[in-house]
Amino acid sequence: MNIAIETRGLTRVHAETRALDDVTLQIRANTITGLLGRNGAGKTTFMSLATAQDRPTSGEVRVFGEQPFEHGSVLERLCFIRDNQRYPDDYKLKHALRAARIFYPEWDQAFADELVAMFRIPEKTVVKKFSRGQFSALGIVLGLASRAPITFFDEPYLGLDATARSYFYDVLLRDYNAHPRTIVLSTHLIDEMDKLLEHVVILDRGRVVQSADVEDLRGSAHQVSGREADAERYAIGRRVLRRHRMGGLVSLVIEGRLTAEDRAAAAAADLDLGTVGLQDLVAAYGAAEPDADSAAEPVGEPFAGNEPTADRAPKEARS
Numbered sequence: 001m002n003i004a005i006e007t008r009g010l011t012r013v014h015a016e017t018r019a020l021d022d023v024t025l026q027i028r029a030n031t032i033t034g035l036l037g038r039n040g041a042g043k044t045t046f047m048s049l050a051t052a053q054d055r056p057t058s059g060e061v062r063v064f065g066e067q068p069f070e071h072g073s074v075l076e077r078l079c080f081i082r083d084n085q086r087y088p089d090d091y092k093l094k095h096a097l098r099a100a101r102i103f104y105p106e107w108d109q110a111f112a113d114e115l116v117a118m119f120r121i122p123e124k125t126v127v128k129k130f131s132r133g134q135f136s137a138l139g140i141v142l143g144l145a146s147r148a149p150i151t152f153f154d155e156p157y158l159g160l161d162a163t164a165r166s167y168f169y170d171v172l173l174r175d176y177n178a179h180p181r182t183i184v185l186s187t188h189l190i191d192e193m194d195k196l197l198e199h200v201v202i203l204d205r206g207r208v209v210q211s212a213d214v215e216d217l218r219g220s221a222h223q224v225s226g227r228e229a230d231a232e233r234y235a236i237g238r239r240v241l242r243r244h245r246m247g248g249l250v251s252l253v254i255e256g257r258l259t260a261e262d263r264a265a266a267a268a269a270d271l272d273l274g275t276v277g278l279q280d281l282v283a284a285y286g287a288a289e290p291d292a293d294s295a296a297e298p299v300g301e302p303f304a305g306n307e308p309t310a311d312r313a314p315k316e317a318r319s
């Protein structure tokens with residue numbers, strides 16, 4: 001397996017906050033990996049450390065086998081598009097493109113021009129006067145046209161309208177297929193990006209609670225719904241990741257692959273079985289706050305007592 005990024009015990013502490021806490025993981029080369037997790041989970045911190053924009057408190061990060069800090073040959077292969085990127089006051093589109101052309105060895109100007117036209121990025125306005133969506137679009141142009149071997153996007157869609165977001169997902173996939181490379185992106189729009197992601201790393205309060213291929217994750221749980229008493233009986237002895245209650249009905253996200261016995265048990269109890277969406281799985285693994293309120297958890301009510309813990313987390317997350 002070709003590894004692009006590897007961390008061991010990576011930790012970043014700010015005063016009282018463990019922004020990243022003993023993170024050991026690997027990100028495969030030539031995959032699109034989603035960094036998922038609630039606000040403050042440590043996603044930006046992870047990207048800042050991997051791109052040498054910040055230093056770990058302890059532990060280490062290796063990018064293409066090297067420590068990135070002050071390692072020019074590694075840094076020139078990285079592109080980090082931050083959601084709050086700063087540009088010089090007088091910078092216009094052409095200045096940002098010119099700087100990118102100098103900085104990124106694989107820069108594709110024709111592709112950048114195509115993207116600028118599609119996103120309708122203004123040429124005469126200084127970047128600091130851009131709308132939020134135009135600002136994000138500029139980041140996307142720089143990130144994609146850089147063709148950097150590893151490109152990090154930190155919530156690249158902020159302010160983009162639905163048409164522009166859909167265009168971004170399409171063009172990202174098209175360009176990634178034509179020019180395979182490693183893409184790491186943080187997102188809260190899990191349902192929208194579901195089809196883009198091959199691997200996900202779910203962070204919660206600075207720790208990795210899941211690092212898995214999306215296909216494996218999808219198969220790692222199932223959903224059962226029906227009358228509450230019947231569903232709860234089915235759940236006895238199984239680990240319930242999420243509960244959604246609707247009147248006398250309940251829908252449970254249950255850890256574990258569906259077996260023939262599960263199907264028989266569900267059919268006997270007149271329960272419906274279904275697959276679990278990535279959003280629900282992430283909520284189950286990455287946002288399982290026992291007392292999170294329902295407004296913060298629109299997909300359902302987390303089940304107290306079933307919060308993922310280190311001994312329940314998968315092997316890779318624990319190692």
Ligand SMILES: Nc1ncnc2c1ncn2[C@@H]1O[C@H](COP(=O)(O)OP(=O)(O)OP(=O)(O)O)[C@@H](O)[C@H]1O
Nearest residue numbers: 014017018019037038039040041042043044045046
């Ligand atoms: N420079 C800093 N000083 C103090 N605390 C910080 C600093 N940078 C990050 N933190 C804290 O570290 C934690 C992780 O922050 P981080 O920005 O990595 O989260 P995130 O997952 O990217 O969040 P979001 O989804 O809201 O962007 C947060 O609690 C944040 O307040």
